[in-house]
Amino acid sequence: MNLLASAVIEAPTIAWLSLVPVMIVIGGAVLAVLLESFAPVGVRRLCVIATSLLVTLAAAVALISRWMSVTGALAHRADITPAELPAVDGEYLEDPLTLGAQLVLVLVAFLAFLVMADRTAVGDGAFAGQPSDRPGSHDEELSDQKGYQRSEMFALGLFSLGGMMVFPAANSFVALFVALEVMSLPLYILAATARRRRQLSQEAGIKYFILGAFSSGFMLMGSAFLYGISGTLTISKVADVLSTSVRTDWLALTGIFMVMVGLLFKVGAAPFHAWTPDVYTGAPTPVTGFMAAAVKVAAFAAMLRFHSVIAAIMQWDLMPVFLAVAVLTMLVGTFAGLVQFDVKRMLAYSSIAHAGFVLLGVFSLVEGSSGHVLFYLIGYGLATVGAFAVVSLVRSVDSEGVIGGEVTDIRRWAGLGRSNPWIGGAMLLFLLSFAGIPLTAGFIGKFVVFSDAFAAGFGWFVAVALLCSAVTAFFYFRLVRLLFFTEPSGDVVVARSEGLSMIAIILSVAGTIALGVFPSPVLSLLNQVVILLP
Structure with a gap:
């Protein structure tokens, strides 16, 4: 009793301003759930869509404010340490890497939500009216007849975005795992909600869930190994222990590698890539664009932190393995992509090849490399969301002019660039x-x-990357040849829609051109992205 009376429980220190962007997104997700549950049917979808778009814009404004505050503090203090930055009891670290990655995430999510919200002129969206209906059942027919359309996919997207925003900020294995699950669980559901080819979509959701569970298991086991040798779950403190102790190298190497496996799965790196083409193909196309762009940004940002703080301590033992993974990822994505005739599978293998390219930047550990990785991910994210938005609009048409489902066979895209x-x-x-x-x-x-x-010093690996980049151009330009140098087939059209996908495409085009012609302002900002070591 005396011991309990003498114990002092200290309240955790919470930097609430640091959490404002994440709270905006999670709060918006909760609001979207409430609107889906209680708003009148006639305005429900509009309210949920407006909430999703406004929430991402509000989070972007908050992140810009926090960026100015944190980078201003760093400019005045060159010797600042992670412990002096705003944090939540050591679990959540707000530094330029966190804020830069979060800003990219909310901008990509804004574009992806525009594509998710779009419908054709006949009210044909990408999602099943009632995703819980069994494919081909009477319930599904009834939902289609009544035009019933659930809109919980936007709430799920916001919840996933909230997890993505915490992922690069996690300074604890507990926070890292929780963020991973909050990011992933909504995506497992979203992957299974396609309007057409429902069984293929549900198969994609199951595959993503099962393989995702394995990756989470690897990350948990790796975290347990690192906890066993350090006695702490805080990433920066684990780094302190590893830098001063070499008695259990094999255990540390195993733990680091297993955590990296969990992260490599999320970016689709080989040999942990098997889920990527199947899930990208089966998921609703707007969700595929969201996954392909946003998940890679979050996972690569978390990998940047983990590799710089912990894995780099043992880079002499681990670097050959990591570089082998990068080369294998580039080769698999490049040469498997050559034989694809489904545009979504082609873009899936393209994303695998790009993951290999980005891994070289992650492992380089030179000054400014973190900001350059984020720049790469911005350009990739814009092109990816835009490309999948185009895919969502390319539809089949019968002899009576009735618009059908998406056409993903690239051979049927012949002449589409000439007619549209x-x-x-x-x-x-x-x-x-x-x-x-x-x-x-x-x-x-x-x-x-x-x-x-x-x-x-990765000159030979850069040579492999350049060779793979040249080979990937072959299957990109194969599609270009079909678009502009063949006669239109007549059974494929670009569907007229409500216009939201076109807005996303226009913004993606503008961003892709602007970053290619005038990259200096963005590169100058991203040069301030640093990862503070313990």
Whole structure:
């Protein structure tokens, strides 16, 4: 009794201003759930969509304010440590890497939500009216007849975005795991909600869930190993222990590698990539764009922190393995992509190849490399959301002019750029950016990341990356040839929609061109992205 009376319980220190952007997004997700539950049917969808878009814009404004505050503090204090930055009891660290990644995430999410909200002129959206209906059942037919449309996908998207925003800020294995699950669980559901090809969509959701559970298991086991040798779950404190103790190298190496496996799964790196083409193909196309862009930003930002703070301590033992993973990822994404004739699978393998390119920047550990990785991810995210927005509008049409489902066989895209020059031109620009052609954001991203890798002594690996980049251009330009240098087939059209996808495409085109022609302002800002070591 005396011991209990003498015990002093200290309240945790919480920097509430640091959490404002995340609280805006999570609060918006809760509000979207309430609107979905209680708003009148006639205005429910509009209210949820407006909430999602306004929440992402409000979070962007808050992040810009926090960026100015944190970078201003760093400019006045060159010797500042992580302990002196705003944090939540050591679990959540707010530094330029966190804020830069979060700002990219909310901007990508804004574009993705525009595509998710769009419907064709006949009210045909990408999502099932009632995702819980069994495919082909009477309940599904009844939902379609009555035009019933649930809109919980926006609340799920906001919850996932909240997890993504915490992921790069996590300074604790507990926070890292919780953020991983908050990010992933809504995506497992969203992947299974496609309006057409329901069974394929549900299969994609199951595959993503099962393989995602394995990746979470690897991360948990790795965290347990690192806790066992350090006695702490705080990432920065684990780094302190590893830098002063070499008695249990094998245990530390195993723990670091297993945590990295969990992160490599999320970015689709080989040999942990098997889920990517199937899930990208089966998921609703707007969700595929959201996953392909946003999840990579969050996972690579978290990997930057973990690798710089912990894995780099044992880089002499781990770097050969990591570089082998990067090379394998580039080769798998490049050469598997050559034989794809489904545009979504082609873009899936393209994303795997890009993951290999980005890994070189993550592992380079030279000055400014973190900001350059974020720049690459901005350009990739814009082109990815834009490309999948184009895919969502390319539909089949029968002899009576009735619009059908999406056409993903690239051989049926013949002449689409000639009959629809604006859409074809936008897709051309996105493919040029993927290929790294000058005057696009993709070229600048590859240039700065490959330059960092070369400066780090990875010259041979940069040569492999350049070779793979040249080979990937082959299957991009194969699609370009079909778009502009073949005759239109007549059974494929660009569907007229409510216009939200076109807004996303226009913004993506503008961003891709602006970052390719005038990259200096953004690169100057991202040069302030630093990861403070313990």
